[in-house]
Amino acid sequence: MLFNSYLFLLLFLPLCLAGFYLLEKRGWGTAAKLWLLGFSLWFYGYFDVHYLGIMLGSIAFNFCIYKGIGRALESALAKAAQKGRPAEDGAAAGRQETSERAPSGEKKASLSMAAARLLLAVGVCGDLGLLFYFKYFDFFLENVNALFSADFALHNVLLPLGISFFTFQQIGFLADTYHGQTGSYTLRDYALFVAFFPQLVAGPIVSCEEMMPQFSRIGRRAFRWGDLTRGLYLFTLGLAKKVLLADTLGTAVNYGYENVAALSGTDALLVILFYTLQLYFDFSGYCDMARGLAHMMGLEIPVNFASPYKADSPVEFWKRWHITLTRFLRRYVYIPLGGNRRGTFRMLLNLFLVFLVSGLWHGAGWNFIVWGALHGAVYVGMRLLQLYGKEKKERREPFRRIGHALRVAATFVFINITWVFFRAGDLAQARQMFGRIAAGGFGKPSEAVSGAFQLGELWYVIKLLRLDRLPGSDLFLCAAFTLVSLVLVFFVPNAGELEERFTADRKSMLVTAVLFLWCVLSLSGVSTFLYFNF
Numbered sequence: 001m002l003f004n005s006y007l008f009l010l011l012f013l014p015l016c017l018a019g020f021y022l023l024e025k026r027g028w029g030t031a032a033k034l035w036l037l038g039f040s041l042w043f044y045g046y047f048d049v050h051y052l053g054i055m056l057g058s059i060a061f062n063f064c065i066y067k068g069i070g071r072a073l074e075s076a077l078a079k080a081a082q083k084g085r086p087a088e089d090g091a092a093a094g095r096q097e098t099s100e101r102a103p104s105g106e107k108k109a110s111l112s113m114a115a116a117r118l119l120l121a122v123g124v125c126g127d128l129g130l131l132f133y134f135k136y137f138d139f140f141l142e143n144v145n146a147l148f149s150a151d152f153a154l155h156n157v158l159l160p161l162g163i164s165f166f167t168f169q170q171i172g173f174l175a176d177t178y179h180g181q182t183g184s185y186t187l188r189d190y191a192l193f194v195a196f197f198p199q200l201v202a203g204p205i206v207s208c209e210e211m212m213p214q215f216s217r218i219g220r221r222a223f224r225w226g227d228l229t230r231g232l233y234l235f236t237l238g239l240a241k242k243v244l245l246a247d248t249l250g251t252a253v254n255y256g257y258e259n260v261a262a263l264s265g266t267d268a269l270l271v272i273l274f275y276t277l278q279l280y281f282d283f284s285g286y287c288d289m290a291r292g293l294a295h296m297m298g299l300e301i302p303v304n305f306a307s308p309y310k311a312d313s314p315v316e317f318w319k320r321w322h323i324t325l326t327r328f329l330r331r332y333v334y335i336p337l338g339g340n341r342r343g344t345f346r347m348l349l350n351l352f353l354v355f356l357v358s359g360l361w362h363g364a365g366w367n368f369i370v371w372g373a374l375h376g377a378v379y380v381g382m383r384l385l386q387l388y389g390k391e392k393k394e395r396r397e398p399f400r401r402i403g404h405a406l407r408v409a410a411t412f413v414f415i416n417i418t419w420v421f422f423r424a425g426d427l428a429q430a431r432q433m434f435g436r437i438a439a440g441g442f443g444k445p446s447e448a449v450s451g452a453f454q455l456g457e458l459w460y461v462i463k464l465l466r467l468d469r470l471p472g473s474d475l476f477l478c479a480a481f482t483l484v485s486l487v488l489v490f491f492v493p494n495a496g497e498l499e500e501r502f503t504a505d506r507k508s509m510l511v512t513a514v515l516f517l518w519c520v521l522s523l524s525g526v527s528t529f530l531y532f533n534f
Contacts, residue, residue, distance in 0.1 A: 001046040003289045004243050006523060012043065013293075020297055021223060029219020033192055036218075036297070040197040044162070051160040055195065058130060062170040063190050065123035069116050069177045070184065076112035116178055123174045131167045134159055139364035161532050162201035164361055166194050168328055173208050175332055182208050189215055198290040202283070202531040204304040204324040214299050221298055229504040231295030236516045237495040238288025243519040245485060246282035247527050249274045251452035257423060259448070260432045264441035267449045268433055270482075275423050276416045277485045280309065282530045283322075288495040307494045312407035314375060314414065315382045325361075329354050348383060352376040362422070363533070367430055371421040378414065408490075450478040 001008050016039045023032035045052035132140075138154045145152055173193070176182050185193075193211050194200075256263055256271030263271065284305040294301040308320035318326050334354050340347040352373075359372020424430035451474075458477055462468050467476060493501075502508060 001043045002528060003286070004239060004519070004523060004527075006520075009520065012039070015039075017296060024219055024221065025223060027219050030188070032218050033188060033215060037188065037192045037195060040192070040195040040200060043197040044195065044200055047161050054130075054160050054163070055166060058127070058166065058170065059191050059194050061126055062123060062174060062194075063187055065119055065126070065174060066177050066182075066190065068119045069123075069174065072112050072116035072119060073178075073180065076109040076116065079108040079112060120174055120178045124171055127167050127171050131163060133157065134163055136360075136364045159533075165203050165205060166200065168361075169205050170194060172205070172328060172332055176208050183212065185212060198293040199301055202286050202529055203322075204287055204290065204302050205328050206301060206324070210300075210302060224298065226504070227298045228296050229509070230499060230502055231292045231297075233292070233502050233508065233512050234295060234495060234499045235289050235292030236512045236519070237498065238285040238292060239519045240515045241281040241285030241288065241495070242529070243522050245481075246278045246285060248453060248455065248481060249278035249281070249485070250527065252449050253278055253423070255448050255452065257425070257429065257433075260429060260436060263436045264443065264446060265437050265439060266442050266444070267446050268436035270445055270449055272416050272420055272433065273482070276419050277489065279419060279422075279530055280305075280489065281485070284495070286529045286531065291496075303496050305494065306496070307489075309412055309415070309489045310408060311411055312404055313382055313411055314378045315386075317411060317415065318375075318379065325358070329358060333357055344387065348380045351383065352380050355379060365426060367421045367424050367427050370427065371418055374418050374421070445475065445478065447474070450475050453477040453481045
């Protein structure tokens, strides 16, 4: 089920919220959580019932591993506590003396910790094995066939939606359990943690410490209208980003990548720019909607975007883009690899490996690996400059602003270039896109590219104002969408910042109502979210 669909907006969400509010008002926390879990399973199973079986199997497997690790840790603590305990009587002393050859409390505790480590390894390998089969197995076979001239048949496995997200989320949960950072949870609570529908399919990647305490308070809180209005406002902002901006930009992007050979240099540059904007509005729009839905239920999901294209370096960009993935990779990949504790070279290598992992996580293809490697190489280069570069002299304010603007522009150009590898079907198509720019042919954009923005309701306004009689009127909407998108990206507060300033006055509610109605009337061209593919 999609957030941007009539079924979700007019049936699923009203029923979900009405039942949840009613159960919470009566103080039935367990029933309210089961209600949310049931709707989450419906939400996910609506895409394909087979997906639901895979996710439920993954939840059951990880819950068993979690319980096993918990028991092993409890056993280790109990046995460690018994170490060196004085005997209470002579008989006990005798038994202690005759059992000196048996493992001591310390050794027993070590065995229990080894069991916990083994269970953690089994859990992580099981999760990665599931992800490998569905996401990477065919890619692996393709490369084996190419490298060894083999002829293994591809399985053409259908990728379950959200598997990358709920797999990483559960790996993080198991690792936190091993480090003693989780509590004792029922299968119901764990299943809700994994399957909670706002962030299930495309994130943000949440942690146990963020969500479990909030779930435990369900049924023990008073309803607040502020949560509902604030959530509806944020949800509408995200919906507008997706439906009005991302989907419109996506029409031009899809044409461009399906007809690369027909693009002029201008078309190629615009398609690259449009994808950069589309991806941001699409993915950040989804995360805004997820956070808005959670707010409607009195819950908080972490921020995943913080105006990433305002970053003045690739290092800063990764503090603003897909924040929860960056956090996950730092906590569960970079630090276990040694982080910065083993010298500069090892630190830089670890950073580069993290970006390779990020590239592979996003997709099974060499284009994703190249994308990760490019970001990794530039990130490592920036860190070297930070470590060994000369300290900059203090500059006057005007020069400082100019320097900052130039760095932001350079970072944005770099991001645009790397997104080509992210969007292209393979490396050959990425090279072809860059080749169209190198071939020249700069001039007026083609009608196929600019025509993607000729929305009926907006073109009617242009005709009503008789602007269609002006020269170049066919490019007005294309130019307007491009300009508005860039202004929103670089000069307007992001949705999270707007939400913090939100007050439920007439002006805010009118803007919310108009945007929501416009989005609903534009749902005839419903499209899935880009990150559903990752």
